[in-house]
Amino acid sequence: MQSDFSGREFGDNPLLRVQGLAKRYVRGGLLPRYAPVEAVRGVDVELLPARTLALVGASGSGKSTVARCVTRLERPDSGQIWFEGTDIARLSSRELLPFRPRIQMIFQDAATAMNPRFSAAEVIAEPLLIQGCSRPVRLEILQALMRDVALPSEWLNHPVMEFSGGQRQRLAIARALAVRPKLLVLDEALSGLDLSTQAQIANLLLHLQATYSLTFLLISHDLALVAQMADAVAVMAAGQIVEQGQTRQILASPTHEETKRLLASAKTAELNLTSSTVACV
C-alpha cells in the first residue's frame, strides 16, 4: 500500500528503496501438503541516508522477513531492493560481495549471533579477516571499535560467553561497524534486554548514527523505542505495509486499525508495568 510517506520531504535520494517486495515459504516434504505461506507481499518502503525507519507490527507480520531480504540473507521471490542505486534483489552471491559490508544486521539474541567458541577479538575481527585486513590494521580497528561501543579493550581476549547480554549486544554492534556499513538493520536488537540496558544501547546507537552517519532499519514492536529512535514508521500486518509516515504523526494520529491496536496494547503494557511497580513499592 502506497501511503502519504515518501521520505522525499528530506530532499535527498533514498539509500534504500524497496519496491513490491514479496517472499513466500513452501512447507512440506517430498509431497507438499500445505499451501505456501506468503510472509510478505507488495512491500514498498524508502529509507533516506542517516535516518531511521522503524518497521513495526505484531509477531508474524513479516517484519523480520523484510529485514532478511534487505540484508539478502533471503532471496525475495519478486520485487526490487535498490541500495545506493543498484537493485540487489536478484544479485548472485558473488555479485553481492561488494554490498555485504555496506548492509549489516544486528540480531535479537546476541548470545546466539556469535560463535560461542570465539573470543571477543575473534568475533569482531571475523568480518575484517573476510575483507582481507592485515593483522596490524585489524588490531588498530579492534581497539577503536571497543572504544566506540564503550567496552574495555582488555576484554578483547575474553570468550564471548563471559559477556552479559548488553555487553554482547555492544560486541555485535562493534562487529557490524567493523566493515564500515551504511545501513544497519536492527532486528529486534534491543528486545530481551532490561530497560536500563536497552536505554544505554539505544543511546549508543543514536550516538554512533550521529558520528558515522549510519542509516537504521529498526525492526521492533516496542513503540516507546520507536518514538525515541525512528524518524519514520511503517506498520506491517499480514505481510503488507498498512500505514507509514513520520513517527510523530503516526503515533499521534494513527489511521489504520492495526496501528491503533499496536498503540493500545503498548499503553496497556505501560499501565501493567506501572501498576506492578506500584505493587512492588
Place this chain on the structure above:
Amino acid sequence: MNYLARRLARAIVLLIAVSALCFLFTEMAPGSFFDEMRLNPQISPETIALLRSRYGLDQPLIVRYGRWLKSAAHADFGYSVAYNLEVGPLLRSRAANTLLLTSSAMLLAWMISVPVGVWAAARRGHMLDSASTVISSLLIAIPEVVLAVALLAIVVRWRLFPIGGMKSVEFEGLPFWSRALDLARHMLLPMIVLALLDSAIIVRHIRASVLEVLAAPFVQATRGFGIAPARMLFRHLLPAAANPAISLFGFSLAGLVSGSLIVEVICGWPGLGPLILEATLSHDFYLVIGGIMISTLFITGGNLIADVLLVALDPRIRSGAPDAL
C-alpha cells in the same frame, strides 16, 4: 588432568563391575564345557573331576574370580579349556584381525559420511539430499545379517572377490604388495558391509548437526559478511557441528571390537566373532569373559576418548557452560 583421572578411575571401576557380573552370570548359566564329556562313556568321572580341578573349576566362585583378576592383571584373562591355551594370547591374535577389519571399515565410513552429510545439509531438500536420506534410512532399517548375506550372495554370484578367510593359500610366497592386495581383496566384503552400516548412521547425524548449525544466528550473521564457503565450512560449520560427531566417533571406537562379530561370522573373517561364538556354544567361559572384557575395554576407552576430545575442543565444556552440549 583431574577430569582425566576421574574418568580413568570410573572406567576401572566399570571394568571390574563388568567382570564380576560376567562371572556371576556364567556361574548361573546352565551347562559347562565338561557336560559333553560326561556323555562319553570312554571318559571316567574321575578324569573329568581331575580336569575340573586342574583348571580350578572345582573352587568356589570367589576364589576363581580372585585368580582370574590376578591373571587379568597380567593380560592373560584365565585359561581356555577348549584350546588348552591362555585366553590372552588367543584373544590378541584374533583381536588384531578384527581391528584390522573394523578400523579400515571405520575409516572408510567416516571418509564417506562426513562429506556426504555436510553436502546433504547444505543442499537440503535437493533431490540428492532426499536420495541420501532414503538410502541411509534403508540401511538403518535392514538388519546387519540380511545386508551381509545379500552382499555375500552378490559377490558369490558374480565372483567379484574372494570370500572367507583373510588370505589365499599362496599368500606366504607372494611379494609384499601382492600380499597386501590379497589381504585387501579378502577384507573387501566385510569392510563394505560394516562401512555401509556405520555410514548410514553417521551421515544422518552429521546432516542433522550441520543443519542445526546452518540455522544458527551466528552463521547467518557471518553469511552477512560475505564469507567464502570454505572458510565458513572449516572455521564455523565443522567445529560447531563437531560435538555430536565426536560422540559418535567415540561410539565408532567403542564398537571396533564388538561391532563386527556377526559380519565376521557370516563373511568367515577369522576375527573375534567366530572365536567368541564357538566359545559360547562350547561353554568355554573364560574365553567368553575375555571377549566381553576386551569389548568393554574398547567401549569405555572409546567413550573416554570422545569425552576428552570434547573437553579439548569445546571451550564451553571446559568452562562448564550450560548450553555447551
